[in-house]
Amino acid sequence: MSQPNVLKENLAESARVVAERIGERKPEAGMILGSGLGPLAEQIEDAVYVPFGEVPHMKTSTATSHVGRFVCGNLGGKCVLAMQGRLHGYEGNTAQEVAYPVWLMHGLGIGTLVTTNAAGAINEGYRVGDFCIMEDHINLTGRNPVAGLEPDGIAFRFFSMLDAYDPELRRLAHEVADDLRIRVQEGVYLGLLGPSFETPAEIRAFRSWGADTVAMSVCEEVIAARHVGMRVLGMSLVSNMACGIEGASPTDEEVLDVAKDREADFARLVTGIVERL
Template sequence: MALENLRGTLDEAQAVMEECLGAFRPEVGLILGSGLGPLAERIADPVFVPFGEVPGMGVSTANRHVGRFVAGMLGGKRVLAMQGRLHGYEGYTAQEVAFPVWLMARLGAGTLITTNAAGAINESYRVGDFCIMTDQLNFTGRNPITGTEPAAMAPRFFSMLDAYDPALRQLARQTAEALAIPVQEGVYLGLLGPSFETPAEIQMFRSWGADTVAMSVCEEVIAARHVGMRVLGISLVSNMACGVEGASPSDEEVHEVAQTREADFCRLIEGVLLKI
């Protein structure tokens, strides 16, 4: 997608989505990361829109990412979920990765819940933990707001203080406690991928204050904050980061762990939605 066509393509995408959704307008955008897509199957009265049918949307090529929007009711809220996401390592630009977030905002979503599977840099974390993101380190080397078109949608320069909404983080903590689901809180670091990080990189990231690491989220969050959305980020710790306790991450491990934590993930997200 050419940068100079961003706003026009968003107009076209919005028109297509509004035609598909009818009178439905989402309150919450939900991005379901690696292995976490089954939550979309719990959405009531679903309307499915494949990414490929929406102007400007890329097609998801990541393993087990279905690649479609699912609109409907979840946790008492009108939700527009992405069952799968787009990644920079698939060849998409930062603007293309951020495109569905801008589209969600245009359709009415004022809150974004973004989720992913991540590796644990913090050695006190355990595989299977959930981690509420408190802040992020964008190590992708990209930013979706570069250029003239994104800057025309909202002020070019904007604060990333409290990028992950403090009230939503507190709500997620309280929900997890009420459901007896242990959670961690920490700083997330995003890489471009697709290679997993090296042990030397992990040592460096730890010295910077990073607790978890993966290949998504940062560009989505920047785009969401640019247009004023509130953001909650939750990772599933699917593996220890490379070199931590001798770990050597694999894609299969990520999805196997996600399957074992599916039920608690669904309970946590639905519980948060009920209280937003």
């Protein structure tokens, strides 16, 4: 007799609960709103709120500014399911626990994921306050949510990460930014476990590897999304220069202050992208 797939069963139960809470709504896109970027969820109309803690088998957020709830409603003329805050490895969550809400979104029929975060700029051509579309990533968390037996029961464990960040969605994001006259970059994102910020020596190494931005999230989410065939758009707010660049010594307060300053343009940009999905 085959062993039960606990992960698959848990996801099915979670999806049933969320589906019951959101009623007749059929979200077309999933969104993850990172550090300081959660206020966008307040612009979602006809919203239903589902705290992470009320979803069976799902962890809750403990990070600063991460409200820790799903918000389902209308944004840019589309039905979306947004995570107002995310789960991080540095909070003590396993890679599968970080990935869990992404697999949950897929279980609700969502095929497109927009994941956002605040990141430090390694590329010295970037400026604080820029938005950076993710072209690719380097996963230095040391973890992969698909490792183990149970994720193979959700989807085949071996899959390509070529164009993990969908080229068509990236082009769309650039078009919207151009129309709105919002400055955007495009580059390679490097993800770490955290929670300590990086050392200057690490930043010099990461630059030599081709990384343009660095932060403590995203990679495990994107791996999980690609595992089940979701299209992904990733975008960072450059909230600080990385440690040692121009004498920078990042702080959490700096990250949140910059996010507050760029809140309006972030909302315009993401809403414009969602409108054209």
